[in-house]
Amino acid sequence: MSADVQKLLSDISEALITDELAALKFLSLDHVPMRKLEAIQRAQDFFEVLQEKGMIEAGNLSFVKELLYRIGRIDLLVAQLGSSREEMERELQIPGRAKVSAYRQLLYEIAEDLTQEDVKRVKFLLQKHIPRKKLQDNASMLKVSLEMERNGIIKEDDLAMLKDILKGFRDDVNKKIYTYEEKKKEKLHYPVSVSVHPGQGAERETPHVVESYKMKNNPHGYCVILNNYIFKNLHETREGTVKDGEAVKRVFKWLQFETVEHMDLEAKQMYAKVKEYSKKDHSNMDCFVCFIFSHGDKDKIKGIDHEFVNIKDLVSCFTGSNCPSLAGKPKLFFIQACQGSGVHPAVTVKEDFSGHLETDATPLTSIPDQADILIGMATVEGFESYRCEETGSVYIQCLCDKMELLCPLRKDLITILTEVNNEVGRRVLNGWKQMPKITSTLRKELIFQIPQCPSIEKQKNKNTLS
Structure with missing residues (x-):
């Protein structure tokens, strides 16, 4: 990022007050995980995180413009970014x-519409659902909204309890919720074909809705991690891979999987371990995951x-004939490894990692032609993938962040x-690029169920957004 852009972001940071920073963090939750935002106390640190996540790039400050527009800092939008309210309204x-x-x-x-008295009333009505220490007098409505999300009280597609709480004393705010829900319903309508029969009017055919895999058991299945860290040739030690194991265990335990990690396996042991899990009875489980x-x-x-x-041999252990108790259920494999020694050239933008990056070397050809299998690879065939010795691999850490988000x-x-x-x-890694790959024969949508409590943020004993 150029010095001019850094200076610009610094000037904007200086002009923002604490409540506005909290608003920016809240509005960015669709792009940055909660755990990264919670620790931020300065606007400058917030903008640095947005750069890391690719939301601010050289020559592209559209997300900053949108955020300033959303919180009503039109003065900064005009003076610092050369835009205007009217231009943003057209853009959006x-x-x-x-x-x-x-x-x-x-x-x-x-949150902006409710008065202090309104917020007190909301907190009072939530006392049976949210711990009192989370509803302190100084807790803003944004903080209360976050706690409602964490406790499963409100979701993107379920605002029933919020409407019930506001009913009677802020019906005007409830109208906004109803408008949001109506627009959401309109977007969910699929295009439908029209067939006209002789002597009849046009008939609408029933729109096709994608079916989802059932995720009803607890645990949903095994999450097995095969993590090779220390090799017999010590020069091949994979520094940073322990961080990947920790991230996967944290996320999949939260998602209610029985998570097991096996470290430093020989080739025959890797195959034997995968085969061992394929022979288990998965009748009371919904899914299988292997990293x-x-x-x-x-x-x-x-x-x-x-x-x-061979990767193909590992995956083949879970075909319908080799693992009948998982037939028709999703089998997921995520592989952090290179698929060759080639490197992607990159355009000139700021690098995302200052730590030392290493490469892993491993590819994947094709998967067995069987249903309900997904393989997520760190990179496409013929190219390297990258691992930071301090923080873990680029692909696995990003995957875990996106799962949490x-x-x-x-x-x-x-x-x-x-x-x-x-x-x-979109990242630049030691001057090169990396492009992950998805290979899937899944026949349905796979949506992971989130436990009502505790949330992943509570497990990590973090504070709420400031």
Whole structure:
């Protein structure tokens, strides 16, 4: 990022007060995980996180403009960014241009509309649902909204309790919720075909709705992590991979999976461990997840003994015939590894990582032609993937961040992985690029169920947004 842009963001930061920073953080929750936002106390740090997430790029400050417009800082929009209220209103009418979701906008507008007395009344009516220490006198309506989300009281597609709370004393605010819900219903309507029969009027055919996999058991299934860290050749030690294991365990325990990590396996042990899980009875489970972190070569994963196991052989353990108790259920494999030694050239933008990056070496050819299998690869065939020695691999850390961010919004797995592709693909890593890949024979949407309590943020003992 150029010095001029950094100076511009610094000037904007100086002009923002504490409540406005809290509003910016709240409006950015669709793009930055809660755990990253909670620790931020300065506007300058907030803008740095947006740069890391690719929301601020060289020559593109559209998200900053939108945020300032949303919180009513038109003076900064005009003086610092050369825009205007009218220009932003036109811009945000263009489909896909707005980055702040309609849901997040609605909650912010409600918080702005409610008086202090209104907020006190809302807190009183929530006492049976939210711990009192979270409803202190100084807690703003934005904080209250966050607690309602954390406790599953409100969701993007379920605002019934909020309407019930506001009913009777702020019916004008409730009208905004009803308007939001009506617009959401309109967007959910699929285009329908019209067939005209002789002697009859036009008939609308029933729109096709994508079916979802059932996710009703607890635990939903096994999440198995095969994590090769220390190899017999110590020069191949994969620093940072422990961070990947910790991130996956945190997220999938939160998602109610029985999560197990196996460290430093030889090639035969890797295959034996995967086969062991394929022989288990998964009748009372909904899904199977396997993460593999290692070095490798084309089509293969390397064990710590420098022998190889074919990725196709690992995945084949879970075909319908080899694992009948998972037939018709989703089997997910996520592989942090290179698929060759090639590197993607990059355009000139600020690098996202200052720490030392290493590469892993392993590819994937094709998966068995079987249903209900998904493989998420760190990179496309023929190219390297990157791992930071201090923070973990680019792909796995981004995947875990997006799961934390989007699962509570009931986004399906393909949508989440597409977001991962987008974010990793836009980063610049030691001057090179990385492009993850999704290979899927899933037949339905896969939406992970979020437990009502505790939330992942509570597990990490974090404070609420300031």
